[in-house]
Amino acid sequence: MNTANYTKCWLDYKELPEARKRACFYYPVLMTGGKVADTAGEEYCTSMAQMLGEPVELLGEAIEEPGVYMEVDPELEVPDCEEALAFQTFMISEVEGSMIITGKSQEALLQGVFAFVRMVYLGELDEKLPYSFTPTMPLRIMNHWDDMDGSIERGYSGQSFFYEDYKMFYNHRTETYARLMASIGTNAIVINNVNVHEKETYLITDVYLGMVKKYAELFGRYGIKLFLSVNFAAPMELGNIPVSDPLDAAVIRWWEEAVKHIYEVIPEFGGFLVKADSEGRPGPFTYGRTHADGANMLARALAPYGGIVVWRCFVYNCGQDWRDQKTDRARAAYDHFMALDGKFDDNVILQIKNGPMDFQVREPVSPLFGGLKKTNMILEVQIAQEYTGQQIDLCYLIPMWKEILSFDTYGMGEGTTVERVVSGECYGQSLCGIAGVINTGDDENWTGNDLAAANLYGFGRLAMDASLSAEQIASEWTRLSLGSSKDVTEVVVPMLCGSWGTYEKYNAPLGIGWMVTPHYHYGPDIDGYEYDRWGTYHRADLHGIGVDRTEKGTGYVSQYNEPWCSIYGDLGKCPEELLLFFHHVPYTYMLKTGKTLIQHIYDTHFEGVQEVETMQRNWNTLKSKISDRAFSCVAERFERQLENAREWRDRVNTYFYRKCGIEDEKGRKIYP
């Protein structure tokens, strides 16, 4: 575990030019006590001292000089929204030469300070004042897939900085981590993998609770709740109970006792995240119970203490027979959970992956967001680039998440966007929001590729303020992390914003997904998942490719509200980036671009490589304009990305050329 050398990412404020220093010379005054308010004051001093190049000291009471007044005001006026959001509102205003940062709560004040500092550093404060802000998402959760052996499932940034060899560590890096998370608005963190193995099952016991408490207290000072992933079979594994049936009295009692003890040790504990009946994990199905039975049992144990259960909807048959063309994994989440709408307790939240499959480069939005109406929902996205380049290849994901959030589910008629569903606006939930599977590790730069930090930063910023554009976020991150000179931003911002498109071009075509090396999920293997048990098929033959998910096929389209059901079900209307997800299409099918499908495949794969070459060239112009460390790290990643893109291009093109025998119109090299 590397706890010695690490960057401060976007919090590495540089000293400002003298002219700008003068403009922000105020005395800071913290008007309110409390542990999170104290953190706010501290954060102000730390950050401003960096910018000013001299120590900044906090004053305890109002003064004559113009000051920066930090205060909590429960009476602060807020927009018309749920309490969960109202509570998180802050305001920054100028009154008689002084700056006032007012939070409706201590947590809101801390967010106000982070915002204030950022705006000062970016030189954006003046234009924005007065600035009143309420977050978009009530809950903004980080999911760590860290295992206690020190590895990180789908981690591409080194080892865990929480665990090593089944021990849990607390150190300066843990503190920096908490600060980084708070700085982008995170208010909940699940510190262990959803796949809860044997040793991790003990996290909810005295074996580890002492260390968990230290984390919870640290997080608490930053306004962040700590959650644990739990093993649904814990009563059997820890409690010597023969079952883990959620309706069994002994099981219920066991969880009640376990939860009671957790709250005795950690009064501010957030709750549980649960992956049940999925990919080999235990769950209520074993006992013929529903997921509502399972989730509610845990929820009732947590309710007396204000704890909540986050229950994942990633439930599907992972033992499918490839010969079976009727079963469709895409249907699974909706099929399992739709009938349970309204049956979950108030402190249960369903955590729903953005798409119906699993974090592919391109998927349609999960139809559950348009289906469920009486259930708390969290949108789950993957900041870790499992299928999107593993932090070797550049793939800035904010544009993808923007598309998802702005997708209109038509759940309550036009305008029922995913954003409005998971923010609670449509159905009035306050337990809802967004969760991201985090991409951090103990690498010096936290995220393997320096540019991958833009996804982490962006996730937090988008969760706070979904109105930000992908470009605005990219620009903010670049200026905070790499430098604000035009030389830098004019290279980096467009590079980030175009990178998902580039990655998609050299990957599996038109939404079909899954053409990756099995298990590793990096690099191409066109048939790698084609004859496997995971429900992940492209069905390519000599005539065409794609999965028929229309009413005539697996019927998946019928899980969508109109007009999507009709649009997706109609070959001519289906958005072409999802064409092969919904339809089996001949290679000679003419796309709206006037190209055949096969020519589109060839063209995009040649283009993808060219675009990577361009990105690499552009990056190389930054040498000596940004830190050597960041420059070299990313330069090395671009080398590998280029190799990967070429491998994708050649394998995909050869695969389809061998299948259909159709020549590239432009006569480029396709290996026979």
Place this chain on the structure above:
Amino acid sequence: MNTANYTKCWLDYKELPEARKRACFYYPVLMTGGKVADTAGEEYCTSMAQMLGEPVELLGEAIEEPGVYMEVDPELEVPDCEEALAFQTFMISEVEGSMIITGKSQEALLQGVFAFVRMVYLGELDEKLPYSFTPTMPLRIMNHWDDMDGSIERGYSGQSFFYEDYKMFYNHRTETYARLMASIGTNAIVINNVNVHEKETYLITDVYLGMVKKYAELFGRYGIKLFLSVNFAAPMELGNIPVSDPLDAAVIRWWEEAVKHIYEVIPEFGGFLVKADSEGRPGPFTYGRTHADGANMLARALAPYGGIVVWRCFVYNCGQDWRDQKTDRARAAYDHFMALDGKFDDNVILQIKNGPMDFQVREPVSPLFGGLKKTNMILEVQIAQEYTGQQIDLCYLIPMWKEILSFDTYGMGEGTTVERVVSGECYGQSLCGIAGVINTGDDENWTGNDLAAANLYGFGRLAMDASLSAEQIASEWTRLSLGSSKDVTEVVVPMLCGSWGTYEKYNAPLGIGWMVTPHYHYGPDIDGYEYDRWGTYHRADLHGIGVDRTEKGTGYVSQYNEPWCSIYGDLGKCPEELLLFFHHVPYTYMLKTGKTLIQHIYDTHFEGVQEVETMQRNWNTLKSKISDRAFSCVAERFERQLENAREWRDRVNTYFYRKCGIEDEKGRKIYP
């Protein structure tokens, strides 16, 4: 490590019926002293006591009654053959009512006793007397791929019974193992994997030599030499020498010292097995030296003590680009070693895999056997069923090895069979023979599948007596291991003999190989190795499949003597079981059977499954006719084999149907 429960395999002699007991009631007399002769006497008593159901005691001198006289006679008349074989001759004869077992050496006497006991048990003694026997192969070597962590590379029978957690163990099982090996004629054993990792590098040092010595002494009592696989980079890893250049004086001196010390500890030490410059192993290429330089350097260190170097020819580029259609892995061994013919010292032996690729279900014979003439050679086969069913699927390999041994290389004109080359008959070597990568582990039955023991037994028997037919060996093994009733032999013997053919039917078609799950090598993955770096391609497209290895293709055929070069190079003459190994062939090509290639693929894959179903049915008739343990073990394996065969059938058929779109003539179910 399981050292408590294990069978005696083919040495589990049952008590004979009274009538047959009387016929073998003789007093055993050991006429010669010596450690191997003592083992022979002991073996006689142990085995006969089992058959007679009462203790058998050895007498020290001639007696009046008819006896079984065991003796060593250096003057024993032998056929015209190399000294290495003459020395191993034994004779069994009847003289005035007594049986005389005479060995030209102690080792030969021990083999005579094993043969005598076996013939008594099988009731074959009378018909064979007088019986004079000289082995076919001078060296009959077992190669263990056991690693010191306790795992076995490509092992399918549990863990190692030599090692666990980097310790080496000696116990009753080790002793039973040595006896089993000697009973089938083994006279050399390499106790560690050819891939010599960090810890195993220390086997030649005092860290482990004490235990190695115990093994060597045990093996020595059974007439078996112990060999070690060594790390060519040992001087660097152990000796602090900056290079392992075979021409470097410090390196030479280091090996001389190391070898000297080994022989001080273990005077009967056999020598080294070396995998160099292969699949990431270090070797002489690093220093611009030849493999002759490397092998001879080690050979010269060993020569003063009578030790030998076995040097593997499995050298190829394992970082090939799939786009490259010129490089041909099949060419590699010949290309690397042919030019070195005559350049190796007398105590160097090249160990050559049977085929040019790597133990596939079907390969042509390596052209090196027809090329090398002034070099000691060992044929390497794989008893462990890496690509041939992993001891789950039944695949009796003796028929394959018989084909290989009887292949006429035309190296010295017609009749230069592989058997005559590696037995030393053609070129007069005495250091030559056959090596088998062993299939044992710590499973109760030693070989995972009880029937896989027939491969182990058969390897030894064939190495001793290549004139035995596959059926004779199958019959011997069945009667020794499962029982001699007709009910049993009439089921098991044909099942064994047909099983390779069955396995081949549902595997990759017509010699192309490699359609297996990468790394694991069990189960189908048609494109699994198609775009990989291992030089293993089938080049299937919508028109046809196969690799052109003719003069117009990679030129591999030119490594063969005539007439093979012409035969393999001619699509019309090429043996059809190797058609796709040598030619790229359209699916519509008409085979000699009058079937198209694609119809042949479909037919054989349907037939393969049917044949497994038949084997399974036949096996089930044996319930209660053989031991429950063996019955259940094999029955369970047949379940898995049937599932595997079905998966192969459906994936192969679907793959090719999707590629070419040609319907099965018989309208059977091919999944689209």
